[in-house]
Amino acid sequence: MKSKWKWLFLPTLLLFLSACNLTDQNATDSEPTEGSDENLQSNSTVVSRNQLGDDFYRPALDEDGQYQTSKNRGVTLSLNSGINISLFEKDLMRLSQDTFSTETHFIQEGQYLSKDLVNSWLARESEDNPEGLNPPESGEGDDRVPRYLNSILEFDFFTESEENLQLSGISIGLALNTVDYYQAEQFGPTLMQEIPSEEALSKGKDIANQLLSQIRKVEGLENTPIMIGLYEQSPQDDLAGGVYVAQGNSLNGSESIDDWVSINERRIIFPLEGSDSAEGNAFANFQSEVESFFPNISGITGRAHYINDQLDSLSINIMTQFYGEGEMVAYTQYLKQSATTYLPGDMNVEIIVESPEDIQAFLKKDITESDYFSYVFD
Amino acid sequence: MKSKWKWLFLPTLLLFLSACNLTDQNATDSEPTEGSDENLQSNSTVVSRNQLGDDFYRPALDEDGQYQTSKNRGVTLSLNSGINISLFEKDLMRLSQDTFSTETHFIQEGQYLSKDLVNSWLARESEDNPEGLNPPESGEGDDRVPRYLNSILEFDFFTESEENLQLSGISIGLALNTVDYYQAEQFGPTLMQEIPSEEALSKGKDIANQLLSQIRKVEGLENTPIMIGLYEQSPQDDLAGGVYVAQGNSLNGSESIDDWVSINERRIIFPLEGSDSAEGNAFANFQSEVESFFPNISGITGRAHYINDQLDSLSINIMTQFYGEGEMVAYTQYLKQSATTYLPGDMNVEIIVESPEDIQAFLKKDITESDYFSYVFD
Numbered sequence: 001m002k003s004k005w006k007w008l009f010l011p012t013l014l015l016f017l018s019a020c021n022l023t024d025q026n027a028t029d030s031e032p033t034e035g036s037d038e039n040l041q042s043n044s045t046v047v048s049r050n051q052l053g054d055d056f057y058r059p060a061l062d063e064d065g066q067y068q069t070s071k072n073r074g075v076t077l078s079l080n081s082g083i084n085i086s087l088f089e090k091d092l093m094r095l096s097q098d099t100f101s102t103e104t105h106f107i108q109e110g111q112y113l114s115k116d117l118v119n120s121w122l123a124r125e126s127e128d129n130p131e132g133l134n135p136p137e138s139g140e141g142d143d144r145v146p147r148y149l150n151s152i153l154e155f156d157f158f159t160e161s162e163e164n165l166q167l168s169g170i171s172i173g174l175a176l177n178t179v180d181y182y183q184a185e186q187f188g189p190t191l192m193q194e195i196p197s198e199e200a201l202s203k204g205k206d207i208a209n210q211l212l213s214q215i216r217k218v219e220g221l222e223n224t225p226i227m228i229g230l231y232e233q234s235p236q237d238d239l240a241g242g243v244y245v246a247q248g249n250s251l252n253g254s255e256s257i258d259d260w261v262s263i264n265e266r267r268i269i270f271p272l273e274g275s276d277s278a279e280g281n282a283f284a285n286f287q288s289e290v291e292s293f294f295p296n297i298s299g300i301t302g303r304a305h306y307i308n309d310q311l312d313s314l315s316i317n318i319m320t321q322f323y324g325e326g327e328m329v330a331y332t333q334y335l336k337q338s339a340t341t342y343l344p345g346d347m348n349v350e351i352i353v354e355s356p357e358d359i360q361a362f363l364k365k366d367i368t369e370s371d372y373f374s375y376v377f378d
Numbered sequence: 379m380k381s382k383w384k385w386l387f388l389p390t391l392l393l394f395l396s397a398c399n400l401t402d403q404n405a406t407d408s409e410p411t412e413g414s415d416e417n418l419q420s421n422s423t424v425v426s427r428n429q430l431g432d433d434f435y436r437p438a439l440d441e442d443g444q445y446q447t448s449k450n451r452g453v454t455l456s457l458n459s460g461i462n463i464s465l466f467e468k469d470l471m472r473l474s475q476d477t478f479s480t481e482t483h484f485i486q487e488g489q490y491l492s493k494d495l496v497n498s499w500l501a502r503e504s505e506d507n508p509e510g511l512n513p514p515e516s517g518e519g520d521d522r523v524p525r526y527l528n529s530i531l532e533f534d535f536f537t538e539s540e541e542n543l544q545l546s547g548i549s550i551g552l553a554l555n556t557v558d559y560y561q562a563e564q565f566g567p568t569l570m571q572e573i574p575s576e577e578a579l580s581k582g583k584d585i586a587n588q589l590l591s592q593i594r595k596v597e598g599l600e601n602t603p604i605m606i607g608l609y610e611q612s613p614q615d616d617l618a619g620g621v622y623v624a625q626g627n628s629l630n631g632s633e634s635i636d637d638w639v640s641i642n643e644r645r646i647i648f649p650l651e652g653s654d655s656a657e658g659n660a661f662a663n664f665q666s667e668v669e670s671f672f673p674n675i676s677g678i679t680g681r682a683h684y685i686n687d688q689l690d691s692l693s694i695n696i697m698t699q700f701y702g703e704g705e706m707v708a709y710t711q712y713l714k715q716s717a718t719t720y721l722p723g724d725m726n727v728e729i730i731v732e733s734p735e736d737i738q739a740f741l742k743k744d745i746t747e748s749d750y751f752s753y754v755f756d
Contacts, residue, residue, distance in 0.1 A: 056707055056711050057707075057708070057711075058708075058711060059671075059708035059709070059711060059712055061671070064670065065667075065670045065671070066670055066671060066672070066673065067671050067672060067705065067708055067709065067712070069672065069673070069701070069705055070702060070704070070705070083756065085702075086703050086756045087756075089702055089703040089704055090703045090704075090756070093703070093704055093707065107704065107708060109702070109704060109705060109708075155704060289443075292442065292443045292444060293437075293439075293443070293444060293445050294444070294445060294447070295444065295447070315756070323447070324447075324448060324463075324467055324487070325464050325467040325468045325471070326448070326467055326468075326471055326485065326487055326533060327445065327447055327448070327487060329434055329435075329471065330435070330436075330437035330445055330485060331437070331445065333434050333435075333436060333437060334437055334445070350753075352755075358737075359736075359737050359755075362740065362753070364753060373751060375728075375740070375742060377730075377737075378461065378464040378465075378468070378693070
């Protein structure tokens with residue numbers, strides 16, 4: 001496996017690595033790169049640290065220059081909604097950074113856990129499937145034992161060693177149900193069984209330990225550092241999406257996680273929820289300002305993400321009919337002005353304007369920035 | 379009409395105007411706004427010049443805070459393609475800036491020329507329709523007299539005067555055919571008649587003068603400064619889109635344009651065209667680098683826009699299948715690196731990654747910037 005990963009000798013990558021050492025660690029995103037003026041009139045060949053982004057992993061490529069797609073992602077399609085599929089994956093990448101630094105690690109989609117293996121883990125335990133991580137079928141109605149585990153996701157992390165990239169850790173996301181959707185009989189109606197958060201978390205930790213002892217049997221993963229995150233997925237009708245509730249590390253080939261770290265995050269939808277908070281009110285003011293601009297703004301919602309009880313980011317979606325280029329430019333200018341006026345400055349904001357056919361415009365401001373970036377699509 | 383436009387006493391707008399006078403005219407986009415640090419932790423109420431954008435008009439709103447949508451845009455839907463619809467409008471806004479500065483003017487979608495009026499102008503001249511700007515029906519086959527004028531677009535520009543916004547100019551775009559698509563008989567096949575560029579331009583200038591004498595009869599436009607741009611639309615099968623080829627001004631109620639200014643622009647598609655140029659080669663290198671990343675990149679094209687024989691901007695479109703969040707983050711990082719390495723730095727670049735369903739990722743770099751902005755959509 002190891003020899004398959006060949007360091008790519010792109011001049012840019014080498015320059016990038018040397019540039020790393022020279023870059024002031026305290027430099028902020030908004031600071032212009034040194035020497036950027038000189039580069040304007042010629043091809044840039046130096047890739048600065050900022051250009052690759054501090055918060056993202058560089059991709060590990062195989063010797064054909066290709067990026068390997070995930071061996072097991074297909075199974076996450078059983079999650080409750082598109083927003084859960086996206087957040088389950090996006091948040092796992094973010095949590096992985098605590099354990100596997102983006103400065104030194106390259107990322108690869110899961111290549112160690114095969115789809116068959118993952119599917120056998122996701123199924124209920126049975127005579128035919130002793131590895132199943134969900135409890136055996138038992139009981140009916142209120143007495144039914146639910147499926148706690150919905151999906152498994154794997155990311156692999158590499159560091160460089162001489163000419164090769166070497167596996168130095170993997171991250172595993174476990175998506176837990178707080179509602180188990182099931183059919184009591186084939187072609188029957190879909191029934192719902194609620195699972196209290198505490199129960200999901202406690203079962204999730206048990207499942208993580210069972211899973212670990214099985215992962216340690218996979219060739220190449222016997223002693224690899226493993227980070228496991230427990231994701232509580234939101235129900236099918238919840239647009240806000242779920243959050244990771246705990247994470248833990250297994251080092252030195254250990255088959256259990258002894259120290260779980262609780263994660264305090266939540267996601268809610270404005271204006272449905274959060275109307276009693278200062279930021280919920282700010283959103284309501286923004287909303288009433290921008291929804292009167294055109295006669296046909298059909299919906300404005302915000303997905304708020306709280307980390308440690310602080311509003312970290314707000315994703316605003318605006319549905320309109322299709323408008324012309326000039327109208328959309330004007331609206332985007334107006335959104336920029338209204339967002340700057342009404343929304344708190346100390347958070348990340350993104351605003352997407354969509355027609356039923358396509359994306360129309362996009363605005364974004366990071367917490368460290370004072371100005372909105374905006375773009376109107378053709 | 380005039381009294382309908384009420385200056386909106388938003389505190390932000392007033393602050394914006396006073397800020398204008400204080401802003402250093404030589405400040406570049408990349409310079410941080412003064413005092414931006416202090417704003418990070420509180421609601422920003424000062425809208426800086428940079429935030430509203432130097433190159434965009436502020437929208438004129440009616441007294442209900444609504445933006446009036448165009449009275450005549452519907453007719454541009456008869457243009458040959460979506461890209462023509464978009465560029466006909468976008469470029470007219472850009473050309474208008476030479477005559478009506480974005481610093482002092484507010485924009486409004488066309489409200490003076492009604493749809494009926496515009497449709498009568500677009501039709502052929504006839505006994506029933508003496509105002510028709512296209513020549514009377516005549517001849518067949520090679521002797522047929524084509525329709526030269528395809529579409530008309532109007533933008534209105536206002537300046538502030540005491541409490542009102544006052545009309546201070548309008549821009550008119552005339553879309554000219556270089557191919558006239560027609561049916562010789564009802565339900566018959568669509569036939570094509572080519573029109574040489576020189577002929578289209580010359581007829582376009584005649585049509586502009588005829589149109590001017592009619593516009594001067596419209597109430598409120600008797601003495602308004604009028605800018606007219608002639609747009610040569612690209613054929614149906616041309617993905618590059620058309621360009622404006624000439625513009626001229628009519629001042630003091632004049633019924634003709636005496637001084638036309640030629641516009642030297644062109645749009646071509648990489649890699650189909652432009653392979654003999656340095657920038658075409660740069661694109662080809664970029665393309666071969668990024669199309670091998672995933673097994674299923676189905677198409678990479680670039681729309682190059684030349685102004686005065688210099689490549690001004692390149693819009694790159696990449697079609698993929700749907701990929702997961704992690705894969706798209708990795709690909710976006712790779713695109714950023716490859717674009718910085720292979721594409722010339724002295725132009726505007728935008729890159730859109732699309733799956734058949736939706737936009738996946740977006741990258742952009744202005745000519746004045748050294749780093750790419752990038753964003754991966756959920």
